[in-house]
Amino acid sequence: MLGERGSPPRRYTGAVELPPRSITAEEYAPFSLCFEAAFGIQPTEADLELWRKAVDLDRTLAVFERDEVVASADSYWFDLTLPGARTLPVAGVTRVAVRGTHRRRGLLTALMRTLLDEAHGRGEAVAVLTASEGAIYGRFGYGLATVQASVELSTAHAAFSRPVERTGRLNQVDTETARKVAPAVHDRARRRQPGDVERQDWYWDVHFADPHWAREGASGLFHVLHESAAGDPDGYAAYRWKDNWKRGNPANEVVVVDAFADTPAVEAQLWRHLLDLDLAAKVSAWKRPLDDPLRWLLADPRRLEVTSVRDDLWVRLLDLPAALGARLYATTDRLVMELSDGFCPWNQGGWALEAGPDGPGRARRTGPREPADLRLGVAELGSLFLAGVRASDLARVGRVEELTPGALARADALFGPVGGEPAPFCRSGF
16 A cells, blocks of 8 residues: 555545535635635635636635635646647646635635536646645645746846847837737747746736736836837736835846746846846746746856745646546656545555657556556646656655656656757746
């Protein structure tokens, strides 16, 4: 039995006295207020209306007590980019909260039980989320798959190692212009980045509405577009300005919210512009990849300071054949896994993955005469899914067990980056 390695093989029933259910349109406000209160937010009526567009009532879950919402959960349905430039519609779990007066009563387990059962019933092979606390979701079978960094760079030390080739045209534009073209630029960029997700219309509505709670003491958004020589938009950046004058001298900060483009060359032009803004002493950005290309642009890479690193995207596999069959793999192999999954028991047991770089993988149940190469839990498999975590690293801390000599090295190669793709990274919060 897998007891000390992998995901704990505990079984959850989710049995509570207050079962979750979806909300009605009239219950949207108390549903949202439950979540906002858990995060210390007091939304305005305008905030509530802005977020209403993001809510599909059929995908919501709430626990009620005496007509009051005491716990909430929700999920979006959007595309996730997988290794090999494939995409897969997934459940993006969000708005998970339990009122402080109702903690430790099994409500979170009941919400997650119902949410994952419903997602599986809809044919959604994977659920993903970003966590407010890193210790919450492993017990439900989520595995940490990507990380993010926050960075700072002094503009006095922001020289590039070689000049940026200026092509096309950069222009600061108004919100209306940016709203028309930025989504298409992003959609092309996220399809090349494993771990990134689709931004639907509601996301852009919130982004360009630029509510005050998103500013954190900085200015509203400024928008920059890059156009090719032919006049086609192929790069977008958004930033805020944080005032800081020291004894009359400018020490202001540029807070980068977005910077993406069709090509690395155009993205380098965007960064050069952001680093050259007058009156700025520092440029900062959050939700950056650990293998940030900005570091390799700099003449002095040490000057790009990483101020924090944290977990980002957590992956929960719900339908193994559909999930493992959706991505490409770096090598051709057949790997047999003994999987534990105490929360979604339909995944429990032996699985053979036959895969390679030329087509999607194929996962099937194993027979009694097919010995396993690896023993692991569903959370560990979720960590491997996007090619950002190695099986051998998890094995070093007892979370994966090698049963066939050489299987760890084979798993590292099989699940690794495909065709020189970057490490998985999700630039969008949800």
